[in-house]
Amino acid sequence: MAGSRALSFKIIAECSTTKARASHMSLPHQVVDTPVFMPVGTQGTLKGLVPEQLEEIGCQIILGNTYHLGNRPGPDLLEKANGLHSFMNWNRALLTDSGGFQMVSLLKLAQITEEGVKFQSPHDGTEMLLTPERSIEIQNSIGADIIMQLDDVVHSTTTGPRVEEAMYRSIRWLDRCLEAHKRSHDQNLFPIVQGGLNPELRKICAIEMTKRDVPGFAIGGLSGGEEKSHFWRMVTLSTDHLPRDKPIYLMGVGFAVDLVVCVALGCDMFDCVFPTRTARFGSALVPTGQLHLKNKEFSCDFGPIDDTCPCSTCKTFTRAYMHTIVTVQSTSCSLLTIHNVTYQLRLMRSIQESIIANRFPQFIQKFMETMYADRQYPQWAVEALQSVNVTLCLR
Amino acid sequence: MKLTIKTVSGNARLGVISGMGRHSSQILNTPMCLLYTPGGCAPYLSKDMLQKVLNLPQISHIPVNAIVEHQTSLEKFGKGMATFSSMEEFILYSSVQDPSQAVQSGYNEKMGVAVWTKGGKVKLRPEDYMQLQAAIQPDIFQALCDSDTDGLSKRKRVRKSVSRTLEYLDKCVELRDNLKSLEDSCMFGVCVGGYEEDQRVTSAKETSLRPVSGFILEGFHQMGPEMAEFPFTKISHLVTATLKNVPEDKPRMLPGPWDPLSIIQAVKAGIDMFDSTYPYVMAEKGQAITYVYKQEPKELRNNKPEDALQEQETHATNIMDLNEPRYHDDFKPILESCQCYSCLNFTRAYINHLLNTKELLGQTLLMMHNFQSYFDFFETIRESVAKNNLQSLEQLLMQHHQDNTHFAQDHRKS
Numbered sequence: 182m183a184g185s186r187a188l189s190f191k192i193i194a195e196c197s198t199t200k201a202r203a204s205h206m207s208l209p210h211q212v213v214d215t216p217v218f219m220p221v222g223t224q225g226t227l228k229g230l231v232p233e234q235l236e237e238i239g240c241q242i243i244l245g246n247t248y249h250l251g252n253r254p255g256p257d258l259l260e261k262a263n264g265l266h267s268f269m270n271w272n273r274a275l276l277t278d279s280g281g282f283q284m285v286s287l288l289k290l291a292q293i294t295e296e297g298v299k300f301q302s303p304h305d306g307t308e309m310l311l312t313p314e315r316s317i318e319i320q321n322s323i324g325a326d327i328i329m330q331l332d333d334v335v336h337s338t339t340t341g342p343r344v345e346e347a348m349y350r351s352i353r354w355l356d357r358c359l360e361a362h363k364r365s366h367d368q369n370l371f372p373i374v375q376g377g378l379n380p381e382l383r384k385i386c387a388i389e390m391t392k393r394d395v396p397g398f399a400i401g402g403l404s405g406g407e408e409k410s411h412f413w414r415m416v417t418l419s420t421d422h423l424p425r426d427k428p429i430y431l432m433g434v435g436f437a438v439d440l441v442v443c444v445a446l447g448c449d450m451f452d453c454v455f456p457t458r459t460a461r462f463g464s465a466l467v468p469t470g471q472l473h474l475k476n477k478e479f480s481c482d483f484g485p486i487d488d489t490c491p492c493s494t495c496k497t498f499t500r501a502y503m504h505t506i507v508t509v510q511s512t513s514c515s516l517l518t519i520h521n522v523t524y525q526l527r528l529m530r531s532i533q534e535s536i537i538a539n540r541f542p543q544f545i546q547k548f549m550e551t552m553y554a555d556r557q558y559p560q561w562a563v564e565a566l567q568s569v570n571v572t573l574c575l576r
Numbered sequence: 577m578k579l580t581i582k583t584v585s586g587n588a589r590l591g592v593i594s595g596m597g598r599h600s601s602q603i604l605n606t607p608m609c610l611l612y613t614p615g616g617c618a619p620y621l622s623k624d625m626l627q628k629v630l631n632l633p634q635i636s637h638i639p640v641n642a643i644v645e646h647q648t649s650l651e652k653f654g655k656g657m658a659t660f661s662s663m664e665e666f667i668l669y670s671s672v673q674d675p676s677q678a679v680q681s682g683y684n685e686k687m688g689v690a691v692w693t694k695g696g697k698v699k700l701r702p703e704d705y706m707q708l709q710a711a712i713q714p715d716i717f718q719a720l721c722d723s724d725t726d727g728l729s730k731r732k733r734v735r736k737s738v739s740r741t742l743e744y745l746d747k748c749v750e751l752r753d754n755l756k757s758l759e760d761s762c763m764f765g766v767c768v769g770g771y772e773e774d775q776r777v778t779s780a781k782e783t784s785l786r787p788v789s790g791f792i793l794e795g796f797h798q799m800g801p802e803m804a805e806f807p808f809t810k811i812s813h814l815v816t817a818t819l820k821n822v823p824e825d826k827p828r829m830l831p832g833p834w835d836p837l838s839i840i841q842a843v844k845a846g847i848d849m850f851d852s853t854y855p856y857v858m859a860e861k862g863q864a865i866t867y868v869y870k871q872e873p874k875e876l877r878n879n880k881p882e883d884a885l886q887e888q889e890t891h892a893t894n895i896m897d898l899n900e901p902r903y904h905d906d907f908k909p910i911l912e913s914c915q916c917y918s919c920l921n922f923t924r925a926y927i928n929h930l931l932n933t934k935e936l937l938g939q940t941l942l943m944m945h946n947f948q949s950y951f952d953f954f955e956t957i958r959e960s961v962a963k964n965n966l967q968s969l970e971q972l973l974m975q976h977h978q979d980n981t982h983f984a985q986d987h988r989k990s
Contacts, residue, residue, distance in 0.1 A: 229936035512617040
């Protein structure tokens with residue numbers, strides 16, 4: 182049972198074969214059903230959709246990016262607005278990241294020191310410093326239900342002493358974040374387990390962070406282009422060494438196959454820009470993969486994007502019509518975002534339901550068969566699933 | 577199609593359009609505007625968002641340039657553009673050009689007219705154009721025309737546009753008889769003539785002799801966003817000259833992003849139909865329409881005195897540019913008195929942030945507000961024509977223009 186009053190994690194079913202579980206996670210603004218996929222609303226909005234539309238498709242929690250929001254509109258304005266919920270008129274749950282990852286990936290001259298992340302302001306070039314304390318301060322102003330520690334994140338393909346340095350520093354920064362956090366009564370601070378692709382380091386990190394009184398955990402530093410065979414091993418190692426009675430958030434994971442496998446490996450929460458980003462380019466997510474609607478092959482295809490999908494886009498428009506408007510008419514972006522987010526949320530709901538019915542392995546089988554009609558399952562997925570007692574049939 | 581004039585107020589008319597082919601049970605009240613739906617959808621708005629806008633016009637306006645590249649799909653589909661774009665409940669009007677975009681000048685030829693698609697320029701001869709319309713299956717459509725003239729066009733060019741437009745019209749009339757799918761469609765003729773009044777009269781008189789169901793007045797401007805600041809008064813004499821020479825019992829349309837004051841002046845001159853590109857071009861710029869329409873001050877939601885003053889100030893500018901830094905921490909809605917979805921749910925500060933960060937939702941919220949404002953405005957126009965007080969509505973709007981803009985001065989010249 183989690184210690185914080187701002188979060189309660191009630192496991193309602195556990196898969197008897199894999200490490201998957203379904204739960205109700207109560208947060209200040211919303212009860213969230215896990216496993217959950219969180220769409221990313223980077224700058225306080227989700228690609229042309231209003232909160233009401235998100236509610237209609239069953240979205241319970243979305244992500245905001247502290248780096249972007251910290252720049253514009255800025256923490257002072259968000260305080261004046263009584264937090265991001267009020268500012269964007271979203272009444273369900275919010276999660277913010279720490280700003281560290283984006284800083285390192287977006288800014289050319291970000292430099293990490295023990296103090297924090299030194300960088301040049303993108304507006305006027307002045308030198309600035311994002312410390313663990315400052316990140317928590319900004320996140321306190323934004324007011325999300327779940328906030329993330331500032332971590333020293335290294336690229337997943339980095340090797341050598343830098344990985345160890347970053348792991349230990351992340352632990353020290355976690356403690357500084359916990360110290361600086363002023364709203365533990367209504368905001369949940371999650372640590373982020375680091376350690377790169379080094380099993381020993383990951384294990385140390387997980388065990389150390391578990392000693393802190395926190396309501397949940399995140400697994401970071403993965404999903405950055407590393408080999409999938411390393412990826413899944415680090416995920417399962419992390420979940421093996423984190424407490425089972427608290428939610429586990431795997432950051433940056435959102436492709437359908439990855440979601441299914443990582444649920445089996447014991448993760449509860451996921452986020453990724455992929456579904457919303459790909460909508461902008463005219464791609465629709467379907468059970469068999471993706472449809473690039475700009476392609477001429479759809480010009481006379483008069484069926485819906487996905488005939489099993491209940492979203493308003495699929496109920497109203499044909500692939501042929503979407504073909505005429507994607508990347509041309511502004512409306513197409515929100516139409517595809519509605520569909521893609523619905524796809525992700527439906528996937529998670531099916532996963533949940535199958536866990537509750539204790540039929541998750543059967544769900545996985547069916548899912549993989551649909552996604553890989555030629556039965557050429559990715560090797561990493563086969564191995565990962567095998568490790569949790571699921572053998573994919575090749576019939 | 578039948579237009580019945582119910583009331584006349586000077587040259588302004590309050591009318592009812594009925595008998596529109598497939599939509600014979602629907603009636604339309606004029607003066608009215610169309611719903612701008614490029615490619616078959618309202619800009620930024622999914623159907624469920626569009627349905628949140630009240631007083632939606634019943635005619636969906638689709639310029640052909642967005643469809644040209646997909647003619648084959650449409651033909652294969654076979655049931656017309658309204659069904660293809662899931663807008664069957666709307667009456668469909670298709671135009672040659674998109675008034676929200678400035679026409680690139682100089683590309684029309686004797687043979688045909690240039691339209692601009694995503695893939696580039698396409699030349700449409702009358703036969704191409706009519707085949708395209710046959711695939712679209714509109715309820716109302718514009719005859720092919722050469723309206724590529726403006727205030728700087730030489731007389732020779734203007735005369736050419738008049739004669740070509742009539743040639744195209746005659747060809748369209750002839751071709752239409754052989755196109756079964758256009759059986760129930762109404763074709764509007766186009767009156768051109770640049771700024772040459774005698775040419776305007778010729779074009780009007782000649783077009784009136786052809787079997788058209790209505791009249792579209794074009795050739796004043798390249799259209800596009802710049803037209804939003806173009807005052808009607810610059811062309812009122814040309815419009816009057818044209819309208820004197822077309823029959824009373826057919827609707828007259830004046831396309832283009834016209835601001836509300838210009839609309840009133842055009843209605844006074846005898847125009848019945850407009851499009852709704854103005855709300856769109858304003859939203860694209862990050863601007864909200866904040867004209868005051870009602871004579872009495874609207875009920876303010878909070879009724880605080882300083883808000884009333886603020887409201888007056890806002891109205892005084894008619895346009896609110898949400899890009900301006902002063903809205904960064906302004907947590908009021910665009911207009912306290914507005915009942916649109918955006919004003920009921922979001923603040924100026926949030927929209928300012930969205931525009932600043934180039935987020936799609938910024939234009940989406942402005943589109944909803946601007947559409948609502950424009951459609952509500954047309955309700956008010958109809959009420960004013962019925963009550964014979966268009967003049968005072970015009971004065972009310974003029975009062976609130978900023979004194980030092982040439983725009984206001986030009987309007988006052990009328």
